[in-house]
Amino acid sequence: MASAKLFDAAPPFPEDVSPAQIARISLSKLRAGDKTEARACFEASRTLGFFMLDLNNDDIGEKTIRGVESVYSIAQGVHDLPMAEKEEYCVEPPEKKFGYKAAGFMKTETGQPDRIEFFDIEQDDIFDNVPRRPYPQFLSECWDDLRSYLNIIQQILTILLSTLSGELGVPPSMFRDLQSTTERSGTRIRLIRNPPSLTDEDKRTALVPHTDFGTVTFLANVIGGLQILPPNEDAHNDSSWKYLRPQPGCLLVNFGDAMPEWTGGVLRSNMHRVSYAPGRQAEVPRYSVVVLVRPGRTVKMGRRVGGRIPTLEDDQREGSVREGEIEMAGLTADEWERKKSVNLIRGVVLPHSSGGRELKPMIEA
Numbered sequence: 001m002a003s004a005k006l007f008d009a010a011p012p013f014p015e016d017v018s019p020a021q022i023a024r025i026s027l028s029k030l031r032a033g034d035k036t037e038a039r040a041c042f043e044a045s046r047t048l049g050f051f052m053l054d055l056n057n058d059d060i061g062e063k064t065i066r067g068v069e070s071v072y073s074i075a076q077g078v079h080d081l082p083m084a085e086k087e088e089y090c091v092e093p094p095e096k097k098f099g100y101k102a103a104g105f106m107k108t109e110t111g112q113p114d115r116i117e118f119f120d121i122e123q124d125d126i127f128d129n130v131p132r133r134p135y136p137q138f139l140s141e142c143w144d145d146l147r148s149y150l151n152i153i154q155q156i157l158t159i160l161l162s163t164l165s166g167e168l169g170v171p172p173s174m175f176r177d178l179q180s181t182t183e184r185s186g187t188r189i190r191l192i193r194n195p196p197s198l199t200d201e202d203k204r205t206a207l208v209p210h211t212d213f214g215t216v217t218f219l220a221n222v223i224g225g226l227q228i229l230p231p232n233e234d235a236h237n238d239s240s241w242k243y244l245r246p247q248p249g250c251l252l253v254n255f256g257d258a259m260p261e262w263t264g265g266v267l268r269s270n271m272h273r274v275s276y277a278p279g280r281q282a283e284v285p286r287y288s289v290v291v292l293v294r295p296g297r298t299v300k301m302g303r304r305v306g307g308r309i310p311t312l313e314d315d316q317r318e319g320s321v322r323e324g325e326i327e328m329a330g331l332t333a334d335e336w337e338r339k340k341s342v343n344l345i346r347g348v349v350l351p352h353s354s355g356g357r358e359l360k361p362m363i364e365a
């Protein structure tokens with residue numbers, strides 16, 4: 001998440017709320033090639049699709065912690081701009097998917113207006129993959145900090161994906177190459193603010209239950225509110241949802257829907273939502289700094305072949321091909337994303353967790 005300094009300034013996560021149990025994986029151990037840590041990272045990515053990445057005692061990690069601090073204050077700054085200025089940059093899906101989304105633009109699962117505002121800044125603008133589109137002057141002045149944060153997250157992504165590739169027995173760059181930083185994509189930095197939740201009416205879902213569209217999401221926040229649906233729990237039962245407790249010096253990592261597609265259902269994309277902050281944390285605004293990594297636009301969404309990834313042929317023989325897989329496989333990431341969002345809007349496919357399949361044991365050479 002972020003440095004201890006930001007945590008010290010915030011009301012504490014209440015002791016009487018029991019958070020979800022989630023693995024804590026050390027970036028420094030992954031970089032050192034620690035086999036036990038790599039296995040633990042893979043298992044967390046497969047079974048829950050969420051884990052805490054401990055950034056301490058590592059140079060890239062420490063740089064990330066400093067980056068979070070700076071982007072966290074950019075999130076505060078952008079949301080402090082006058083509403084009239086933010087509204088000049090509104091998202092207009094499906095065509096304009098970056099910019100400002102006001103609270104209430106979306107609905108929660110009960111049909112009520114959502115309680116989250118965000119500003120999405122596209123990697124293509126940050127890395128100059130396209131002529132820079134308009135952003136508020138305030139953000140243009142923060143461009144160097146945004147670029148260096150995205151750069152460092154991209155380095156962490158490389159380490160993470162090569163670890164997972166190692167466990168899957170495929171070449172280290174196999175998944176990395178599907179999200180090149182120079183190819184146009186939907187990758188973005190999302191700066192989120194939730195208002196305080198002071199009344200009974202405020203104590204409800206702020207962002208609808210969903211899975212992320214892309215490949216990997218990196219989240220930094222200080223105030224609780226994000227909840228996950230543990231595997232095999234009923235999404236309609238409110239008590240199934242568990243808060244994730246933000247931890248200083250850590251990033252929360254989760255996987256989006258592309259990973260189960262590419263791995264034949266092994267890596268997991270898990271349902272989550274944002275609810276009101278617990279205890280006294282509800283008294284203050286909640287900020288989240290999120291990097292949503294998405295595949296390059298032209299990348300095909302079909303299952304990859306190699307290593308321990310279960311093959312389509314075997315699944316066809318066993319009649320266990322996941323619903324919709326064949327139809328989605330021929331699409332590029334861009335077409336896939338559009339199709340998924342149309343399906344979601346029309347209610348054709350409700351969001352649900354996917355992945356979590358066990359791998360056959362590794363045959364040692």
Ligand SMILES: O=C(O)CCC(=O)C(=O)O
Binds near residue numbers: 190226
């Ligand atoms: O604010 C958060 O903690 C999570 C936001 C989220 O899930 C998203 O933007 O996809």
Ligand SMILES: [Fe+2]
Binds near residue numbers: 210211212272
């Ligand atoms: Fe999400």
